[in-house]
Amino acid sequence: MDRLSADIAADKSARRVLWAQLLLILLCGWALLALAWNFPYPSPLIKPLLPPKLRWPSEEVASWVEDGQFDRDFAHYFARDPARQIPANAALVSPADGIVQNITYSGGVTYLVVGLSFWDVHVVRTPVAGMVKSVTMEGSYLEKLSTPQRIREMGFLRGKDAPVEAVITLATGRGDVTVRMITSYFASRLKVWVHPGEKIATGERIGRIVLGSTVVSEFGGRRRFDVKIGQRVLGGSTALAVP
Numbered sequence: 001m002d003r004l005s006a007d008i009a010a011d012k013s014a015r016r017v018l019w020a021q022l023l024l025i026l027l028c029g030w031a032l033l034a035l036a037w038n039f040p041y042p043s044p045l046i047k048p049l050l051p052p053k054l055r056w057p058s059e060e061v062a063s064w065v066e067d068g069q070f071d072r073d074f075a076h077y078f079a080r081d082p083a084r085q086i087p088a089n090a091a092l093v094s095p096a097d098g099i100v101q102n103i104t105y106s107g108g109v110t111y112l113v114v115g116l117s118f119w120d121v122h123v124v125r126t127p128v129a130g131m132v133k134s135v136t137m138e139g140s141y142l143e144k145l146s147t148p149q150r151i152r153e154m155g156f157l158r159g160k161d162a163p164v165e166a167v168i169t170l171a172t173g174r175g176d177v178t179v180r181m182i183t184s185y186f187a188s189r190l191k192v193w194v195h196p197g198e199k200i201a202t203g204e205r206i207g208r209i210v211l212g213s214t215v216v217s218e219f220g221g222r223r224r225f226d227v228k229i230g231q232r233v234l235g236g237s238t239a240l241a242v243p
Helices: 002-038 058-067 072-078 148-154
Strands: 098-106 109-115 123-125 130-138 165-172 175-182 189-192 205-210 214-220 239-241
Touching: 165 189, 165 205, 175 205
Parallel strands: none
Antiparallel strands: 098 109, 109 214, 123 205, 130 165, 165 175, 175 214, 189 205
């Protein structure tokens, strides 16, 4: 009797091991199928473990632009609008998240150019307090593939020669300051949230660019900043200059 009971228990144990192995094989097969189905992009199984640039590669985001359909998780991530702590001692703050692409003086104006990637926060903020003098739209085309050199050149383009852009001019205690939200083929929509006559504080939200592009700030005269070309900045949080 004891021998029979032992045989039955061993048989049940063997069955459990067999089912566990079959389940493991099925899971492995499903994982391989998901990997092959999504190739060359990451499998949904590992996406949550990856940083944003690997979770949603630039080639995949570009393909969504072409198709007009975006991954729901990416769309949710892109729409984020985190609160920002405005530095109390800052005379000027960055207008956008991204990389400083250029700082140059030309024609009596100092230009600061920030390039945004697909994965940056795309809310644009005012670098200084003031009153909105004007909001205009300029440009006649959408730039598709912008090299760093091309991004630097776009900082000087205005009117019909420029890519489509929203131009917001502020009257400030430092003279007129202009913020230009430049769109692109991949960022074909602009949203401006301020109106002429409106008073806004330093670091206040003024608009959004939909997908990666460029924000140019123009300051009259020669200006020196506490940031360098190639430096990563955060809109409203990174001080460009202190008194």
